Amino acid sequence: MSDRYAVIGRPINHTKSPLIHGLFAQACGQTLVYDAIEGEPEGFESQVLQFHREGGLGMNITAPFKLRAFELADRRSERAQLARAANALKFEDGSLYAENFDGIGLLRDIEENLDEPLRDRRVLLLGAGGAVRGALLPFLQAGPSELVIANRDMAKAVALRNEVDHPRLRISRYEELHEQTFDIVVNATSASLSGELPPLPDSVFESTRLAYELAYGKGLTPFLGQAQAKGVKRLADGVGMLIEQAAEAFAWWRGVRPSTQAVIEQLTIPLR
Numbered sequence: 349m350s351d352r353y354a355v356i357g358r359p360i361n362h363t364k365s366p367l368i369h370g371l372f373a374q375a376c377g378q379t380l381v382y383d384a385i386e387g388e389p390e391g392f393e394s395q396v397l398q399f400h401r402e403g404g405l406g407m408n409i410t411a412p413f414k415l416r417a418f419e420l421a422d423r424r425s426e427r428a429q430l431a432r433a434a435n436a437l438k439f440e441d442g443s444l445y446a447e448n449f450d451g452i453g454l455l456r457d458i459e460e461n462l463d464e465p466l467r468d469r470r471v472l473l474l475g476a477g478g479a480v481r482g483a484l485l486p487f488l489q490a491g492p493s494e495l496v497i498a499n500r501d502m503a504k505a506v507a508l509r510n511e512v513d514h515p516r517l518r519i520s521r522y523e524e525l526h527e528q529t530f531d532i533v534v535n536a537t538s539a540s541l542s543g544e545l546p547p548l549p550d551s552v553f554e555s556t557r558l559a560y561e562l563a564y565g566k567g568l569t570p571f572l573g574q575a576q577a578k579g580v581k582r583l584a585d586g587v588g589m590l591i592e593q594a595a596e597a598f599a600w601w602r603g604v605r606p607s608t609q610a611v612i613e614q615l616t617i618p619l620r
């Protein structure tokens with residue numbers, strides 16, 4: 349019988365994870381089955397445990413279950429703990445392990461695929477929810493000269509700063525960003541999902557090399573449109589992050605890290 353994996357979320361019908369993991373398995377010469385499971389609001393935990401009982405070896409977790417997956421696990425990585433969320437689970441030696449590869453996936457996409465290392469750069473991260481929590485440790489480890497987190501609700505940003513006290517980390521209100529410029533600006537808010545624009549002053553884009561939108565498949569979102577109008581040359585959405593986090597999970601489960609380039613080329617849709 350083939351090794352079994354799955355992604356669980358709600359809704360799950362648009363997921364690209366089975367396609368991505370299928371391509372990875374093919375490229376690595378591995379045989380596995382990777383399904384998509386529609387999660388039940390009442391029965392998510394039983395579904396995960398049932399999948400394990402049926403022989404499943406690992407799962408990817410997507411919205412809205414990342415926190416519940418984290419809580420269900422017996423053991424959690426440091427980055428999953430900071431994110432308070434799991435995007436990958438592994439069943440091993442009778443234990444359920446939680447990981448979070450979203451942040452490292454984002455970092456790899458920016459540094460390796462888009463060739464914009466964070467070292468000594470001024471980086472602006474918009475938002476203070478789960479996505480930013482996941483990105484925080486990998487971003488700080490990459491050595492930016494400054495990492496600024498801007499959020500509307502300052503209490504959330506303050507809570508985050510209190511958890512991660514780092515000399516290069518600063519929090520800010522949007523209105524305080526006037527007259528500051530950033531090399532890399534990442535929109536990790538959920539604003540684009542509803543076609544909204546974070547209240548970001550145009551001036552932040554004056555010397556920006558890369559504007560990155562975490563949402564993917566949404567085309568030129570209001571945030572990317574604003575960056576483009578201010579002359580930012582490099583615009584990206586989160587499809588590369590999706591593929592890179594999948595590669596990290598694949599490596600964690602299978603012990604082999606697949607090459608991501610061909611899959612990125614296949615799944616990238618030009619931003620218009």
Ligand code: ATR
Nearest residue numbers: 475476477478479499500501537538539544545546
């Ligand atoms: P996720 O897990 O995707 O990060 P989340 O935890 O619900 O989702 O967090 C959503 C983030 O998007 C929050 O930082 C939220 O800002 P507030 O905390 O100030 O509410 C941010 N967000 C959502 N809509 C926004 C908008 N229109 N402008 C700016 N920020 C927005």
